[in-house]
Amino acid sequence: MAKLGDWLEPHPHGIYVRPADAWIDPSIPQPRALVTHGHADHARGGHGAVWATPETLAIMDTRYGEQAGHPVAYRESVRLGEVEASFVPAGHVLGSAQILLEHRGERIVVSGDYKRRADPTCAPFEPIACDVFITEATFGLPVFRHPETGDEIDKLIARLHANPDRCVLVGAYALGKAQRVIAELRARGHEAPIYIHGALQRLCDLYAEHGVRLGELIPVAGVAKAAMAGHVVMCPPSALNDRWSRRLPDPITAMASGWMRVRQRARQKLVELPLIMSDHADWDELTDTIEEIAPREVWVTHGREDALIHWCEMRQIKARALALIGFEDEDD
Ligand SMILES: [Zn+2]
Ligand SMILES: [Zn+2]
Known part of the structure; x- marks a missing residue:
């Protein structure tokens, strides 16, 4: 039997979605890119074609000049090769999205960056059921608890x-x-x-x-x-x-x-x-979100991965770190 999510290839410069022949948040120019949000460590200029929310594309146009953009509004989906991709609010900045990838009966969510608290400038994070939840861990230590x-x-x-x-x-x-x-x-x-x-x-x-x-x-x-x-x-x-x-x-x-x-x-x-104001989930938000979504596996990207992986393993949730580079957030 194929391994869960083995159609996704984490590389140091982004996640390659093989059956879509597209990259998520690639840090070097690629022919086809899906972009979660406009921060510079996720959205780079120079891609051949970009799929993102209309707001993220507008931000990229402002920063890098006109993009070859394919706008995908929240809750809309787009077929890329053998993959259905949808954009769901992440609550991080204007236009920020989690990307839900569906292929072979498996659902994988790439959170990009996210937070759970109210923010008057963007749509709130929506938890979605999935098999693999790929989460950020910028503040992935129990000492990080953001105040009100x-x-x-x-x-x-x-x-x-x-x-x-x-x-x-x-x-x-x-x-x-x-x-x-x-x-x-x-x-x-x-x-x-x-x-x-x-x-x-x-x-x-x-x-x-x-x-x-x-x-x-x-x-x-x-x-x-x-x-x-x-x-x-x-x-x-x-x-x-x-x-x-x-x-x-x-x-x-x-x-x-x-x-x-x-x-x-x-x-x-x-x-x-x-x-103390963060656009990233703190420790409680990270762990509450994983509990709420209850994925079969958690993959952890940029930040302090170890504590979150340990937390998952204690709860019998399979977890691993993805060694992506270049994600030193500009936003926090
Ligand atoms: Zn960000
Ligand atoms: Zn980031």
Whole structure:
């Protein structure tokens, strides 16, 4: 009897789906690519043809120029060779999808990156029954438990109000995290204009065009220093300690990232106000999801694989690590 899922070939630079003659999230250009979401470690430019959600294709067009894209909306499916492929919300960033592959009576789900908590900028993760669940494990250790997002946003607002002569400069990745911080601020009633670094403009525009409510965003360039006192300013993490920030009124440096849980990382980046906000599942979300889906096998990709594999084995679920390279997420 054939081995479960042996029609999938994990390679260091992506997963090859043999009966579809296509790659999932390949890190080098391939003739046919299925892409889970727009982060750079999953979506590269230069493929011959790309199957992805319309939102992911729009993000790729923005970053790499027009793609030879085949849009597949959530819950639609597409036939590729002998494989039926469907895209299901992953709750990670706008347009992010798990890819369900059906072949030979077997169902395999490639999660891409995912999280389970509410995010006002994207459709929530949907658990789907499958034989093999291929999961990420970015925060695959029991010490990783993300706090409530609302509490982190409240900390940010409190610091802002306590310092009317200064601004709070929030470093956040340009795709996903920046828009989520803004949308969460709006959801908690913060309606004042938010100032943004130029590098965030195009993706914020794209989110707004897709119906995500970001409110009034003003480019920092050309605004007088004093006008930004008492306001939130958003920038990519690379600009946090950059000369660029000298144009801001005495900024309080904040950063929104799951890694802010690790004190050392916050200190390295000279972050005064660490905001623990992740677009990845934490340990409880990972294990709860596996329990809920109850797959026959779990394959673990980028991150800390060992603890999750051990957790599965303790519960008689077959588990293995896939040695994919190049997945150092830009998003957390
Ligand atoms: Zn990602
Ligand atoms: Zn990733």
